[in-house]
Amino acid sequence: MNRADLAWPCRARIFFRLAIGVLLLVAIFNLPVHPGDLMPLNFVRLPLEVPLLLIILAWTSGCSFRAVRLLTVIFTSLVLLLKLADLGTHAAFSRPFNPLLDAKILHDGWNLLSGTVGLYEAIAIIASALLCWLFTGVLLHWSLGALRLIVQRRHLLFAAAAVFAVGLAGNLFARLSNTPDLRADLRLLPFITERMALMRRSIIDLRIYEAELAHDPLSMLPPAKRLMHLRGMDVIMVFVESYGASAINAPPYAPATRWRLQKMQDELALAGLHAKSSWLLSPTSGGLSWLAHGALLSGTWTDSQQRYDRLIASERQSLNAIFRESGWRSIAVMPAIVLDWPEAAYFGYERVLAAGDLGYEGLPFNWVTMPDQYTLAAFEREERTQSGRPAVFAEIALISSHAPWTPVPRVVDWSRVGDGTIFNTQVRAGQSPAAVWADEHTIRDHYIRTIDYALETLGQYMARFSENTLFIILGDHQPAQIITGQNATRAVPIHIVAKDPALLARLSGQEWTQGLLPAPDPAPRRMDEFREAFVRAFSP
Numbered sequence: 089m090n091r092a093d094l095a096w097p098c099r100a101r102i103f104f105r106l107a108i109g110v111l112l113l114v115a116i117f118n119l120p121v122h123p124g125d126l127m128p129l130n131f132v133r134l135p136l137e138v139p140l141l142l143i144i145l146a147w148t149s150g151c152s153f154r155a156v157r158l159l160t161v162i163f164t165s166l167v168l169l170l171k172l173a174d175l176g177t178h179a180a181f182s183r184p185f186n187p188l189l190d191a192k193i194l195h196d197g198w199n200l201l202s203g204t205v206g207l208y209e210a211i212a213i214i215a216s217a218l219l220c221w222l223f224t225g226v227l228l229h230w231s232l233g234a235l236r237l238i239v240q241r242r243h244l245l246f247a248a249a250a251v252f253a254v255g256l257a258g259n260l261f262a263r264l265s266n267t268p269d270l271r272a273d274l275r276l277l278p279f280i281t282e283r284m285a286l287m288r289r290s291i292i293d294l295r296i297y298e299a300e301l302a303h304d305p306l307s308m309l310p311p312a313k314r315l316m317h318l319r320g321m322d323v324i325m326v327f328v329e330s331y332g333a334s335a336i337n338a339p340p341y342a343p344a345t346r347w348r349l350q351k352m353q354d355e356l357a358l359a360g361l362h363a364k365s366s367w368l369l370s371p372t373s374g375g376l377s378w379l380a381h382g383a384l385l386s387g388t389w390t391d392s393q394q395r396y397d398r399l400i401a402s403e404r405q406s407l408n409a410i411f412r413e414s415g416w417r418s419i420a421v422m423p424a425i426v427l428d429w430p431e432a433a434y435f436g437y438e439r440v441l442a443a444g445d446l447g448y449e450g451l452p453f454n455w456v457t458m459p460d461q462y463t464l465a466a467f468e469r470e471e472r473t474q475s476g477r478p479a480v481f482a483e484i485a486l487i488s489s490h491a492p493w494t495p496v497p498r499v500v501d502w503s504r505v506g507d508g509t510i511f512n513t514q515v516r517a518g519q520s521p522a523a524v525w526a527d528e529h530t531i532r533d534h535y536i537r538t539i540d541y542a543l544e545t546l547g548q549y550m551a552r553f554s555e556n557t558l559f560i561i562l563g564d565h566q567p568a569q570i571i572t573g574q575n576a577t578r579a580v581p582i583h584i585v586a587k588d589p590a591l592l593a594r595l596s597g598q599e600w601t602q603g604l605l606p607a608p609d610p611a612p613r614r615m616d617e618f619r620e621a622f623v624r625a626f627s628p
Contacts, residue, residue, distance in 0.1 A: 110138060141160055160232065326561050341535075355548070415478065
C-alpha cells in the first residue's frame with residue numbers, strides 16, 4: 089500500500105507516535121542542569137537540534153536510517169544521564185558533574201541513600217530510576233521509527249523552511265516579550281563543549297597542583313622550633329559535620345545557633361576557658377568531607393577528588409605529621425569509617441579509632457554509626473586517661489549532624505554513657521528518614537537540631553575535659569542546598585578554645601573575634617591557609 093493511501097486514523101496514530109519522540113527530544117535537550125532552573129518556562133523553547141536531527145533521520149532510509157536512529161537514541165540517553173547527574177551534584181555539592189573525577193561519589197551516594205531510606209528501599213529507587221531511563225530510550229527509539237512511515241524526501245525542503253520560520257518567530261517573540269529563554273537556538277552544543285572544557289581543565293589543574301605540592305611554605309621553618317608554644321599540651325581538632333555559615337547567619341537557623349553559642353560561651357567562661365572565632369572557606373559543599381580535611385591538614389586546595397588522590401600519593405607533610413614529628417601522639421577518631429581506610433597512611437596517624445574500634449554497643453542512628461557524645465567519651469577513655477602519656481594531637485570527626493538528621497540525639501549524663509546502649513531509647517523514639525524527608529520544613533528543623541546537639545555536646549565536653557588542652561572546633565562544609573538555599577557561601581566557622589588567654593593572643597589577625605560568635609559577614613581565608621598560619625602562630 090502506498091503511504092499516501094493510508095487511512096486518516098492510521099496517519100493520526102503515526103503522527104501521534106512521532107509527536108511523542110519530538111516531545112521527548114525537546115524535553116531532554118531543554119532539561120536544565122541546575123535544580124533552581126526546573127521551571128516550566130525553560131521547557132517551552134525550540135532546541136534547533138531537534139529539527140536538525142529529524143531532517144537527518146528523514147533523509148536516510150534502510151540500514152542507514154536504523155543506524156542513525158540508534159545513534160540518536162544512544163546520544164540522547166547519554167545527554168539525559170549527564171544532565172541528571174548534573175542536577176544531583178548541583179543539589180548536593182553546588183557544582184556540575186565531572187565524568188573524570190566523580191566516579192567515587194556514586195559509591196558514597198549509595199551509602200548515604202541506603203543509610204537514609206534503607207537498603208531495600210534504596211535498591212528499589214535505583215532500579216526504578218534505571219528502568220525509567222531505559223524506558224525513555226526504548227520509547228524514543230520506537231517513536232522515531234514513525235519517520236520512515238510519513239516522511240518523503242520532497243518534504244525536507246518544506247520541513248527546513250518550517251524550522252527556519254518557527255525559529256525566526258520564536259526569536260522575534262523572545263526579543264519583543266523580553267523572555268530570552270524562549271528563543272530557538274543550539275544549546276546542546278554549548279553543553280557538550282562546556283563539559284569537554286571542564287574535563288580539559290581538570291587535566292591542566294592536576295599539573296598546577298603538582299607544582300603546589302612541591303612548594304611547602306613551612307619547609308623553611310626548622311622542625312625543632314615548630315609549635316614550641318604548645319609543647320606538652322593536648323591539641324584536639326574537631327570537625328563538625330555540615331556546620332556552616334548558614335547555621336549561624338541564615339534566618340531559619342540563626343536564633344537557635346546563636347543562643348547555643350552564647351550558652352556555650354557562658355559555660356566555657358565558668359570553666360575558665362577563653363575562645364576566638366573566625367571563618368574558613370571550605371573546598372566543598374554538601375558532602376565530600378574528606379576534601380575539607382585534606383585541604384586543612386595539607387595546606388593545599390583539595391577541591392576535587394583528583395587533587396585529593398594526588399595528595400594522598402604525595403610526600404606533602406600533613407598537620408598531623410608535623411605534630412607527630414614535634415613530639416605529639418597523633419590520633420584519628422573516625423566514627424564514620426566502617427571499611428578499610430588506606431588514605432590514613434598519608435596523614436601520619438599513630439592510631440586510628442574507626443567505628444569498630446570505639447566499642448559502641450548501641451543502635452546506629454540510621455547512617456550515623458554513633459552519637460557525638462559517645463565518640464568524645466570513647467576518645468577520652470581510650471587516649472586521655474593513662475598517666476605518663478605523651479601529649480596528644482587528635483583529629484576527631486563528629487557525624488551526628490550528617491544527613492538524614494534523624495533520630496536527633498540528646499545529651500545524657502556523661503557518667504552514664506557506658507557502652508552506648510543508653511542511647512537505644514533515643515534511636516527507637518526518633519522519626520524515620522522517610523517521614524522526615526517528606527517535608528522541607530521538617531528536614532530543616534531536624535538539621536538545626538542536630539547542629540544544636542553537636543554544639544551542646546562540645547560545650548559540655550570542653551568544659552569537663554579542658555585541662556592543659558587547646559581545642560580547634562570547625563565545620564567541614566555547608567549542608568546541601570535543601571538546607572542553605574541556592575548561592576550560599578562555602579564559609580564555615582572555626583573556634584579555638586584554651587584556658588591561657590596568652591595562647592589565643594597569638595591569633596592576632598583581624599579575622600579573629602573574641603568569643604564563639606564569628607564576625608557577622610564572612611570574609612574567610614581559604615581552609616588550606618590554616619595549616620601555615622596556625623603553625624607559625626605557635627612557633628617562635
